Amino acid sequence: MSETMSASAASEHHPIGLIVTDDLQRTRLTVFFRLLLAIPHLIVLALWGIVVYIAAIVAWFAGVFTGRVPDGLHGFMANYLRYTTRVFGYLYLLADPWPPFGGSGSYPLDARIDGPGTQSRLTVGFRIILAIPALILSGVFQMVNRIVAFLGWFYCLGTGRMNEGMRNISAWLLRYEIQTYGYIFLLTEKYPSLSGAPTA
Amino acid sequence: MTAPPHPVRLRVDDDLKRSRLTVLFRILLVIPQFLWLYVWGFAFFAVVVFNWLATLFAGRTEEDVHSFLGRYVRYQTHVYAYLLLVANPWPRFSGKPGTYPVDLELDPPQLQNRWATAFRLVLIIPAYVFSTVLTTVAQVIAIIGWFASLALGRMPKGMRDLSAYCLRYQAQTFAYLVLLTSRYPSLASGSGFQFEEA
Numbered sequence: 001m002s003e004t005m006s007a008s009a010a011s012e013h014h015p016i017g018l019i020v021t022d023d024l025q026r027t028r029l030t031v032f033f034r035l036l037l038a039i040p041h042l043i044v045l046a047l048w049g050i051v052v053y054i055a056a057i058v059a060w061f062a063g064v065f066t067g068r069v070p071d072g073l074h075g076f077m078a079n080y081l082r083y084t085t086r087v088f089g090y091l092y093l094l095a096d097p098w099p100p101f102g103g104s105g106s107y108p109l110d111a112r113i114d115g116p117g118t119q120s121r122l123t124v125g126f127r128i129i130l131a132i133p134a135l136i137l138s139g140v141f142q143m144v145n146r147i148v149a150f151l152g153w154f155y156c157l158g159t160g161r162m163n164e165g166m167r168n169i170s171a172w173l174l175r176y177e178i179q180t181y182g183y184i185f186l187l188t189e190k191y192p193s194l195s196g197a198p199t200a
Numbered sequence: 201m202t203a204p205p206h207p208v209r210l211r212v213d214d215d216l217k218r219s220r221l222t223v224l225f226r227i228l229l230v231i232p233q234f235l236w237l238y239v240w241g242f243a244f245f246a247v248v249v250f251n252w253l254a255t256l257f258a259g260r261t262e263e264d265v266h267s268f269l270g271r272y273v274r275y276q277t278h279v280y281a282y283l284l285l286v287a288n289p290w291p292r293f294s295g296k297p298g299t300y301p302v303d304l305e306l307d308p309p310q311l312q313n314r315w316a317t318a319f320r321l322v323l324i325i326p327a328y329v330f331s332t333v334l335t336t337v338a339q340v341i342a343i344i345g346w347f348a349s350l351a352l353g354r355m356p357k358g359m360r361d362l363s364a365y366c367l368r369y370q371a372q373t374f375a376y377l378v379l380l381t382s383r384y385p386s387l388a389s390g391s392g393f394q395f396e397e398a
Contacts, residue, residue: 133344140340144333151326165387194358198365198389 012195015114015188018085018175022095022108024164026156030098034091034153037098041087044101052080052185059186063124069186074116077185079103085111085178092149093162094171109171111178119189131184134192138180141173172198207307207381210277210368214287214301216357218349222290226283226346229290233279236293244272248378255317255379261309269378271295274304277371284342285355286363302364304371312382324377327385331373334366341366365389 030037055076059069082103089095089109099107123130148170155163179192222229251265261269275295281287281302292299297306316323345359372385 137340137344140337144337147329147333151329163387165389168389169387194356194362197358197361 012193014179014193014195015117015190016081016175016179016182017112018171018178019110019112020094020108020171021110022162022167024162024167026093026096026160026162028157028160030096031093031153031156034093038087038091041090041099041101045084045087048080048083052077056185060124060127063119063186064121067121067124068118069116071116074187078113078182078187081113081178081182081185081187082111084181085109085174088145088174089171092145092170092174093152093156094167094174109174113182113187116187117189119186123189124186127184127186130191131180134176134180134183138177138192141176145170145173145177169198172196206372206386207310207383208368208372208375209305210364210371211303211305212286212301212360212364213303214360216354216360218285218288218353218355220350220353222288223285223346223349226285230279230283233282233291233293237276237279240272240275244269244378251379252317252320255312256314259314259317260311261379263309266306266309266380269380270304270306270375273371273374273378273380274306276374277304277367278302280338280367280370281364284338284363284367285345285349286338286360286367302367306375306380309380310382312379316382317379320377320379323384324373327369327373327376330387331370331385334369338363338366338370 055073059073059077062073063069079102083099083101086095086099086103086107086109089107090097090099095108097108148166152162152166152170155161155166176192176194179188179190182188183190183192247265247268251261251269254265255261272295274297275291275293278287278291278295278300281300282289282291287301289301297303341359341363345355345363348359349355369385369387372381375381376383376385
């Protein structure tokens with residue numbers, strides 16, 4: 001597998017990254033029922049999301065006044081984002097095993113989220129406005145991911161494997177999405193990055 | 201593991217610099233190019249149909265037909281690269297290789313499977329869906345990149361690379377459709393994706 005390479009050599013370090021250790025093998029049975037199997041996770045995600053929404057508001061006030069998100073809040077939201085990554089990785093056929101509940105343990109498609117750092121209070125204050133361009137791009141990427149997953153579903157059922165190109169482009173787009181959400185949740189002040197973009 | 205390179209490749213020699221003036225009026229400046237694309241398109245379409253029949257019987261495309269079709273596909277790639285801010289200069293009208301910083305490299309014609317030729321329109325569907333979606337991605341990037349280019353005088357590298365990737369897939373799909381190649385469009389990228397190891 002030559003696609004996992006030179007992460008550190010990539011131009012700059014982003015506090016949120018994606019770790020891919022997936023081997024492309026897929027079980028046809030779980031692929032077939034993937035949407036149904038993901039339902040419990042999506043329910044947990046939705047309920048947990050309500051709490052995270054409140055936590056993000058608290059973190060915003062903390063960030064505006066102190067220029068830093070408290071460790072506990074950061075960890076809580078980072079866990080949620082990691083769990084989201086796994087569930088969507090599972091749903092989009094980017095990994096095979098049924099994800100564990102919560103953000104602990106490991107998964108073949110995992111988010112790496114650095115600890116909290118000091119942030120400019122100004123960019124915290126206007127975070128939602130600043131995030132708009134990235135949110136637009138994220139929205140488009142989400143649509144692409146769904147279409148890749150839809151076509152990939154047939155591919156997996158036919159071959160018992162996920163197509164490498166599909167997996168890679170989809171994972172790469174997902175990385176941008178989680179960086180965007182990490183930016184909005186104040187997990188990092190670094191803007192979502194298109195670096196490591198697939199080249200022609 | 202490493203498959204032979206795809207017969208349709210995109211070469212990017214662009215230096216990311218953009219002149220603000222032509223970026224500002226890009227949509228207007230591209231109009232003549234689109235008119236030429238449209239007019240040339242009639243001849244192109246006729247040749248595509250003729251070539252489809254010829255390839256169906258002969259199992260391969262004629263050399264000059266291949267280069268005629270290739271020039272149109274290349275020219276279209278130049279025009280889109282210009283419009284989507286993947287490159288800066290105004291494209292030439294010729295579609296000749298080596299005339300634009302974002303260029304299409306095409307291998308000479310190969311033998312093609314007759315069945316795959318006959319059912320090309322059906323086979324293309326999944327790639328066509330992808331191609332449409334990726335074109336949308338490139339368009340959204342062009343809108344955001346338009347502001348970035350106007351402000352900075354250069355295009356951010358990540359945006360340019362992603363757009364070029366979309367453009368390459370689009371060109372490969374188009375080339376596959378018009379029988380320039382029998383190789384299916386590929387989502388794998390030239391230098392790979394950068395993910396992290398555990």
